[in-house]
Amino acid sequence: MFRRRALRRRLQAAGAPAVPDAVLRRLLRAVDAGPRAAACVPAPAAPPQPLRLAVARACRFPDVRHAAQLRPMPHCTDQLCCNPYHFSRLCEPESPPPPYSRIAMEEVKPKEKGQSPQDARRTNHERLATGSLATDGEERPNWESEWCRLAYWELSRRVGRQFSVRVRAVDVFGGEGRGRGDEESPRHGLCLDALDPNQPQAEQVRKTRAKIGLGVTLAREADGVWVYNRSSEPVFVSSPALDAAAARALLVWRLAPGHCLCVFDPAAPPPLAALPHVGPVDPRSVRISFAKGWGPKYSRRDVTACPCWLEVLLAPRS
Secondary structure: HHHHHHHHHHHHHOOOOOOOOHHHHHHHHHHHHHHHOOOOEOOOOOOOHHHOOOOOOOOOOOOOOHHEEEEEOOOOOOOOOOHHHHEEEOOOOOOOOOOOOOOOHHHOOOOOOOHHHHHHHEEEEEEHOOOOOOOOOOOOOOOOOOOOOEEEEEEEEEEEEEEOOOOOEEEEEEEEOOOOOOOOOOOEEEEEHHOOOOOOOOHHHHHHHHOOOEEEEEEEEEEEEEEEEOOOOOOOEEOOOHHHHHHHHHOEEEEEEEEEEEEEOOOOOOOOOEOOOEEEEEOOEEEEEEOOOOOOHHHHHHHHHHOEEEEEOOOOOO
16 A cells, blocks of 8 residues: 555656556556566556656656657557556667767777787777678578577677577577566577586676676567667667768667667668778677677777677578
């Protein structure tokens, strides 16, 4: 009773319309369940945006301004849903990546003694004149019905084989993110803890792996390929297809917990296949690092220095 009253006060302070007790009880259960909650909580009446916005402000994003800043997660099935954990916040241009990743590659200065400017600009893209990191000797030219393949890495070592994705949305998660809390909605995807479980790991890999939890959801949607961060830690994303400016500077975007980002828009002009001072780039390869970022002015200047990271290899245009 007292918890429902407290939640009602929080919603009223956030600008919510009147909420019936039955809806309030379902919202309270959803808040208690957190990101693992699978059940939708329909608004008592349309349109749902006022209640949806108020719930998001009260429970997850206090500074969110508009309902348009919220995007439904792929597993949400009710258009009137107001479950705060069924929505992700858009990663917006006014929230830029950290300063270490905003610098263009041609502006990078060598830091270490004896290091040449050419070495300072070196990236994975430059070293891989052909193909993607994900191939790693595992060339598979026939895509069949897959829309992407996943390759998981720990530092510079590939772990396991490529994971083919044919369903619209796929989860990449640690052992603690194995389920959503609803046996009727099991997670479909890649459990990282199930890959090579007996392989010895570096200490930094073990610590980062323990933070992955619910991980990320990758979804092929009508307006592009989206990444949803469901972890309690940030993830870092690099994609030549994000936008022209990002491609020229090889930006690494910081995606905070609960946020989402479109990493590939099929309607946009094709991304560049080569960049000045960098060389050939795989335009359909997206890199995602869990908890640890990388960039030319960061201690981890190369993605292969990140303890746990994922490469998403998108299928070629049909």
